[in-house]
Amino acid sequence: MPVVAAVRGNALGGGLQIALGADIRIVAPDARLSVFEVAWGLVPDMTGSQLLPELVGRDVAKELTFTARVVGGEEAVRIGLATRTDPEPRTAALALAAEIARQSPHAVRAAKRLLDLAGRTGLGAGFAEEQKEIGALIGSPNQVEAVTARFQKREPRFTDL
Incomplete structure (x- = not known):
């Protein structure tokens, strides 16, 4: 099932890596x-180095990683690091999760699987998975x-059988 992350305050390093693992931020x-x-003499872990370029593009991922530059919520949305902003991110995330939960669980799981495959497989293989x-x-x-x-x-x- 989809994972929705809510970020308020700082998500620096490991906090950001956890958020990157969500489907929607x-x-x-x-x-x-x-x-x-x-900034600590380390590199992103928890698959952050793999997920970040997929979200923001390779060059932006390199800039953010090489500089430890801090971005605000609005810029995070603009560059693809976040899905959207909301003054109450936890409330918005819970509302979105409830909306998703009202859909067919089988369709949501299938859609997530297909979208997660996008870009990781060829077009023909992706089409076959859709079928x-x-x-x-x-x-x-x-x-x-x-x-x-x-x-x-x-x-x-x-039902979710």
């Missing part, structure tokens, strides 16, 4: 984020419930 506008390890997921979802109890609930103008009642 909501930060306070005045949050401070930094790949701070180089596999669609084949498993179409006509499944939760997919039928999603359509039925929409037509009946009610909230769906999904």
Whole structure:
């Protein structure tokens, strides 16, 4: 299932590495984020050196890593380090998690798996994985419930079996 991180205050070094592991990062506008390890004579760990370039691009990842520059919440969004800002990031993250939880758990898991594959596999292999997921979802109890609930103008009642 998706992981939503909320960042308020400082996320320097290890704190940022933990946030990078989330699927979605909501930060306070005045949050401070930094790949701070180089200031301590270290390098990013916890897969930070792998995730950071994927989010911000290789050159920006190098700049942030080589300098330990601190960025604010607004800039973090602009460069791709964060998803969005909110003055109350924890409240916003919990609301988003609740919204995600109202969706079909099987569809959400499949979507996460496919999006995590993007860029790590060829287009043909990615398309084949999409077809596999669609084949498993179409006509499944939760997919039928999603359509039925929409037509009946009610909230769906999904199962997670």
